[in-house]
Amino acid sequence: QVQLVESGGGLVQAGGSLRLSCAASGRTFSNYNMGWFRQAPGKEREFVAAISRTGISTRYVDSVKGRFTISRDNAKNMLYLQMNTLKPEDTAVYFCAARGGVFHSTSQIDSQYDYWGQGTQVTVSS
Numbered sequence: 082q083v084q085l086v087e088s089g090g091g092l093v094q095a096g097g098s099l100r101l102s103c104a105a106s107g108r109t110f111s112n113y114n115m116g117w118f119r120q121a122p123g124k125e126r127e128f129v130a131a132i133s134r135t136g137i138s139t140r141y142v143d144s145v146k147g148r149f150t151i152s153r154d155n156a157k158n159m160l161y162l163q164m165n166t167l168k169p170e171d172t173a174v175y176f177c178a179a180r181g182g183v184f185h186s187t188s189q190i191d192s193q194y195d196y197w198g199q200g201t202q203v204t205v206s207s
Contacts, residue, residue, distance in 0.1 A: 087198045102159060103161070104158065116180065178197050
């Protein structure tokens, strides 16, 4: 089992920044490929960003490229999402997720992730 706890969400004006964190515990964090997903009210959960076990590979949804940066610190068992130039359409609950059993992955498919956090709310006002 891997336990994931997100933090860092909040209310920010358009153009502002937030840094989300995801603390992992329970298993060896470096064995898991990690992802961030989000879900806005009335919408399907969507992929935001993913990072491989070692951090060497990353992937982003087109709408956040150049604005968001995913990173990880395996020594601290932490995953991060730096979000800059936020837009009202970024408003959603953000979830971190862990995918094990694969050596190297930056999957966009939520069903391929094994463990999920409870989410943190990000609200961007216009």
